Amino acid sequence: MLEIADLEVAFETRMGHVKVVSDFSLSVARGECVGIVGESGAGKTQALLAVMGLLPRGARVSGSARLQGEELLGRGAGALDEFRGARIAMIFQDPLTALTPHMRVGDQIAEVLVRHRRLSWSAGRERALELLRAVHIADAERRLRQYPHELSGGMRQRVMIAMALACEPDVLIADEPTTALDVTVQAQILALLAELKRTRGMSLVLVTHDLGVIAGLADRVAVMYAGRLVEQGTARAVLKAPRHPYTRALLDSMPRLDVPSSEPLRAIRGQPPDPRALPAGCAFHPRCDLAADLCRSARPRLRPTGDGMVACHRPLGAAAGEEGPTS
Amino acid sequence: MFRYAVRRCVGMLPTLFVIVTLAFFVIRLAPGGPFDEEQTLPPEVKANLEAAYGLDRPLHEQYLRYVAGLLRGDFGPSFRMRDVGVSELIARGLPVSLTLGVSALLLALLVGIPLGVLAALRERSITDHGVTLLSSLAIALPAFVSGPLLALVFGLYLDVLPVAGWESGQPRYLVLPVVTLALPMIAYVARLTRGSLIEVMRASFVRTARAKGIPESQVIRRHALRPALLPVVSYLGPAAAFAVTGSLVVETVFGLPGTGRYLVQGAINRDYTLVMGMIVVYGSLTLLCNLLADLIYGWLDPRVRYE
Ligand SMILES: Nc1ncnc2c1ncn2[C@@H]1O[C@H](COP(=O)(O)OP(=O)(O)OP(=O)(O)O)[C@@H](O)[C@H]1O
Ligand code: SF4
Ligand SMILES: [Mg+2]
Numbered sequence: 001m002l003e004i005a006d007l008e009v010a011f012e013t014r015m016g017h018v019k020v021v022s023d024f025s026l027s028v029a030r031g032e033c034v035g036i037v038g039e040s041g042a043g044k045t046q047a048l049l050a051v052m053g054l055l056p057r058g059a060r061v062s063g064s065a066r067l068q069g070e071e072l073l074g075r076g077a078g079a080l081d082e083f084r085g086a087r088i089a090m091i092f093q094d095p096l097t098a099l100t101p102h103m104r105v106g107d108q109i110a111e112v113l114v115r116h117r118r119l120s121w122s123a124g125r126e127r128a129l130e131l132l133r134a135v136h137i138a139d140a141e142r143r144l145r146q147y148p149h150e151l152s153g154g155m156r157q158r159v160m161i162a163m164a165l166a167c168e169p170d171v172l173i174a175d176e177p178t179t180a181l182d183v184t185v186q187a188q189i190l191a192l193l194a195e196l197k198r199t200r201g202m203s204l205v206l207v208t209h210d211l212g213v214i215a216g217l218a219d220r221v222a223v224m225y226a227g228r229l230v231e232q233g234t235a236r237a238v239l240k241a242p243r244h245p246y247t248r249a250l251l252d253s254m255p256r257l258d259v260p261s262s263e264p265l266r267a268i269r270g271q272p273p274d275p276r277a278l279p280a281g282c283a284f285h286p287r288c289d290l291a292a293d294l295c296r297s298a299r300p301r302l303r304p305t306g307d308g309m310v311a312c313h314r315p316l317g318a319a320a321g322e323e324g325p326t327s
Numbered sequence: 328m329f330r331y332a333v334r335r336c337v338g339m340l341p342t343l344f345v346i347v348t349l350a351f352f353v354i355r356l357a358p359g360g361p362f363d364e365e366q367t368l369p370p371e372v373k374a375n376l377e378a379a380y381g382l383d384r385p386l387h388e389q390y391l392r393y394v395a396g397l398l399r400g401d402f403g404p405s406f407r408m409r410d411v412g413v414s415e416l417i418a419r420g421l422p423v424s425l426t427l428g429v430s431a432l433l434l435a436l437l438v439g440i441p442l443g444v445l446a447a448l449r450e451r452s453i454t455d456h457g458v459t460l461l462s463s464l465a466i467a468l469p470a471f472v473s474g475p476l477l478a479l480v481f482g483l484y485l486d487v488l489p490v491a492g493w494e495s496g497q498p499r500y501l502v503l504p505v506v507t508l509a510l511p512m513i514a515y516v517a518r519l520t521r522g523s524l525i526e527v528m529r530a531s532f533v534r535t536a537r538a539k540g541i542p543e544s545q546v547i548r549r550h551a552l553r554p555a556l557l558p559v560v561s562y563l564g565p566a567a568a569f570a571v572t573g574s575l576v577v578e579t580v581f582g583l584p585g586t587g588r589y590l591v592q593g594a595i596n597r598d599y600t601l602v603m604g605m606i607v608v609y610g611s612l613t614l615l616c617n618l619l620a621d622l623i624y625g626w627l628d629p630r631v632r633y634e
Contacts, residue, residue, distance in 0.1 A: 052538055053537075054534050054537055054538060056529070077537070077543055078542065078543075080540075081537075081540040081541070081542055082540065083540070084537065084538055084539065084540035085538060085539035085540035085541070086540055089538065089539075090538045092531060092534070092535065094531065097530065097531040097532060098531045098532055098534070098535045099532055099535065100532040100535070100536065100549075100550045101532065101554065101628065101629070101630060102553050102554065102627065102628060102629055103549070103550070111536075111539065111541065111549075112539045112540070115539065115540055115541055115542075116540060147629045147630070149629075149630050160535075163535075163539065
């Protein structure tokens, strides 16, 4: 469905060329949910914005992102507009700032349909009402005529989802859709996403900080560190037996709703690296307990392990055959 | 909204009252009086004149009389222009000044906003730099320089427009004064629009609109422009004040029979009532413009609540 290959994102800044995403490859099958995790600044958002063609002007993008075989990267905004909102949609972290403050939410939803389905505005609004009901907004008729600031955070995110679903896209990208919401609302929104994925067979790319969310929703998971994928595999396998020390550390540092915590949480020591000055070799080595000499000089490449991929010289739980070259 | 407007209008009265009171006493602080400079005036004539206009009374009594007159809508007699009331002078000059000021404001919006949008969308292009440069120039040039300059070029050199006069407001006579008055305002409006549109174009909701596949021209018109215009609307109040002070100069430069010269002459002659009348008129106009700006602001931004 969606095939991202060798994606690279760099910014031209006053301090020079800064790569924030490198060698990013990911494929998402029809109806599949792929979770992307990683610390703040890992490049998750920039990678996905690049796919949507939504990066600010100074950004340089290379690589490829194909939606059902059709290349998205390198198209002018005009040609991309045929895809955006119709076949691939994105929802964002903060649903207050992501909605236009002076437009009624019904109109904002209708706008997508007017654009892509050539509906009239009144037909678009009628359809918007159905969509609001589909995302379980109570009192939908009244909400339709309200402005974003008159809705709660949870409702705003439902509006965003309704807007994204309006044209029944093949792929929905959700960038931390629940981070700005309180816990009970988070659970409701996630349940809604799970329901929509199930009932509509939509592919879902879900960025989250919450591994519990991954466990509940994702079929596969991709772990990013310093702009690169460091591990990838089925959600079950990665959560149960992570191969990359960073994934392990992430798991240990995050509260999880799905498993009772026996041990206290351990923060990952050190800071995520500055993309302007990445450590040589494995970018994680300054924070890694297993770091060896090789880790400081050679960057580990993403290699298949079991049913997934890992980029580490000394992957955890490695059987003798697939151990890294250092041991 | 209507009730809010009415309430705001009523709320303007205390402000006006303070303006009147302050102005009344501050003017009296200035040395000299309306009948001082004419040395030919024998002292007893001067005393008679002062008595006739009530200037021999204690100051607080004069003040009370003036305010009482205002409440009846009477601005009092002019001290220097014999036989004309200030109300009459205002009625004569105000249409001219209002035409000038309102036209200049409209021109500033009609030209300044598109210029600002153009510069913002072509950020750091030649167009953008050109707009920035010209606007700096327009802001730096005072009307008593730009006015004669325009008159020289278009009136004398190219000989396409009249350089002075009013001729009951014929458009041809309006062009140069309106443009002179509007130039700095065009520049401000263009700058404000440019800056805020650049900022709004980076906003999250603009990204959402693009993610929906909305073509860029509609993203700008439907999503970005309204919030981008909010700072321009906030500028309307100060712009009105600018138009008022600017019109004093422009009316003088182009010999227009507006109210501006009354204020100038009135101040020079210590024509107390005339100056006071002008202050009341200009003060009310400025307050009204601020109210108008607030109402437009609320119309553009539904988050503003009138209470
Ligand atoms: N316009 C820009 N110019 C230069 N660097 C940028 C720009 N935008 C983002 N970056 C950098 O790109 C890196 C990746 O940012 P990104 O937003 O993708 O992180 P993220 O993984 O989404 O983090 P979070 O979990 O906080 O959302 C960060 O180090 C950030 O500083
Ligand atoms: S490559 Fe070395 S430093 Fe990097 S994660 Fe693996 S063991 Fe740690
Ligand atoms: Mg992010």
